[in-house]
Amino acid sequence: MGQILAVALDGIIYSSWLFLIALGLTLIYGVMKILNMAHGSLYALGAYAAASLVGRWVAGGHAPLGSYAMLLLAAVLVGLLVGPLIERGVLKFMYGREEIVLVLVTYALFLMLEDAIKLIWGVDPYFVSEPYGLLGSFDFAGLTYPVYSAALIFVSLAVGGALAWWLGRTRRGKMLLAVIHDREVSAALGINVRRVYLVTFTVGTMLAAIGGALTAPTVSVVPGMGVEVIVLAFAVVVIGGLGSFAGAALGALIVGIVRSGAVHYFPEVELFSIYVVMAVVLLLRPRGLFSRPEPRRI
């Protein structure tokens, strides 16, 4: 029984982390139809920015609790600076081209960002573990867990909830949903699609950076940390259906629980457990669990 509870908690913690990362990817795809290969680099940028800000905060001898504010500030800064820069500076000139061209464009961005990160921060690892240990730990199912990991579940729920509220309850959110549904008709109705794109990409970037910033205290912040993440995030959104928020949530939950179960019961197959799930889902529903039927355009 204890082990089943541990599998569940480990799985949910991992799912929350996956969901935070996958959300931005699916948002950008849903609205802009761009499979953003640079998402992992934006995640890494968030982690590096958090490492720098928290590092300075702690070195400055400020109140330790403020380091959490620094994590969020890092994500917001990366979102507001890098998001518009990429959208206005690069993507703006690429709209209307085939999706595969945009994959190549964002892949180029990914390479540039990886090198930019190395130029700014070098190849040595950064550690900002202070926020991780600060909240203490708790016992569950006979095991010790850091409170920080459990807090991640709530952050993830809050971010998902806020996005759902914004999309469903606010005017701008509804406009965004309209663009997801049909870009041309939205434009014809007077929605400023370009502006929606700018906001979407900025929010998507911020979400990636939040994922990175919140991960930074638990890992060593090293070059290439975003590469593994982008592969996982792809698996999650493909399982859930590209562009679907509920799909991202369910995809993350499935992947998290399956992986955790594999680690506890069959560690030797953990490596490909996620891809087995992905293969099975795609066999049964080739466009993912929460895909909408594609309208045929004439």
Add this chain to the structure above:
Amino acid sequence: MRASQGLTSLVAAGLGLIGTAFAADPQPAAKAEPKAVKIGIVTFLSGAAAGPFGVPARNGAEVLVEGLNGGKLPAPYAKAGLGGAPITLVFIDEAGSTSKQVSEYRDLVQRQNVDLVIGYVSSGNCLAVAPVAEELKKLTVLFDCGTPRIFEDASYQYVFRTSSHATMDSVGAALYVMEHKPSTKKIAGINQNYAWGQDSWNDFEAAMKALKPSVEITTSQMPKLLAGQYGAEISALLGSNPDVIHSSLWGGDLEAFVLQATPRGAFKKSTVVLTTGETAMFRLAIPDGTIIGARGPHGVFAPDNELNRWFRTAYQDRFGVPPSYASYHMAQAIFGVKAAYEKAQGSATNPPTQEQIATALQGLTFQAPSGTVRMAIGKGHQAITETAYGTIKAVKGKATLVNVKRYPAEAVNPPEGVKSQDWIKSSLKRPGS
């Protein structure tokens, strides 16, 4: 259906691109001076292995070659360069696929015309490049990769490895555990799911069973390389209540594991053995009581000899941090080449041929900052050295080592002609028993 195929191929294209992510370009070649010996150095300059291994190795090569070219080293390496000829270095990034490394190797040998190649952190790259080196008849010294298979499954004329292979690390760890925790009954492991992690765990498990047949394995966790998140793995380890947890994780993975396992009490509940722990010991607080190694008598385990003092000081002065084991592995390779080159040259003034250097290096015994290196196994192509393990104890916030134990080369390496796994299973004994 077409739409779904389009989507799948889009994702596949994306993932394919990610796969080649770190296929970085080679560094610009150094300009060759007349009569200089041109050495190609291949090590990670980007990607996750750059920080812990690649860059310290490159830095080690730079500092050492500068010292050698300036004739600043103590005896027996006081002669400038290689037998008086200056050394120039060409650096190649090891990041990227194995097939890319094979192309890079061919480029180094056939277009850049290097005189010899020193390189490779990754076992996969070592295995792939060795046969190509033999085909091109180019002296190639593997400096860091661990897999025992290179000289156990094949034999070469032009390929050498100047550091001990991974069996030594696992056997040394097992001997240390049995000596300092003789009551150990249950062991567990967390190792990366590729050649290095699997070999390390298999050797450790076999060595523990050879030393104490009643030892029980509670769980062997095999997370993906660069996974970064170990929450579930740590739960599985904690839940299985092992006395000892073995790990050959390296770089960012090792550091993330230490950061995530410490607040969960894994280091208090079990004795953790980190076979590459030395690279991280000054970077983050590894809890007291953790057993760490350095893949040989390197870094903090290095003996106090004149060569080590020179190397450590030169490195520290230049880069502001002490050299780690990757730097020592690199130094070992360069010293091996220098010793062989000068032995082959003798009193002649002409540079020795590839074959003459290879013959000289075969079975050679030479001195390095980490002590004596003997090319004793793999038909004289594979080095054996002593190794050392120790236990972490923080003194005034700074990591130090207590209970440092050194194991002579023969106690931790198989003899000539015997495969590692066979040797562990048939003849591994506790020293003195």
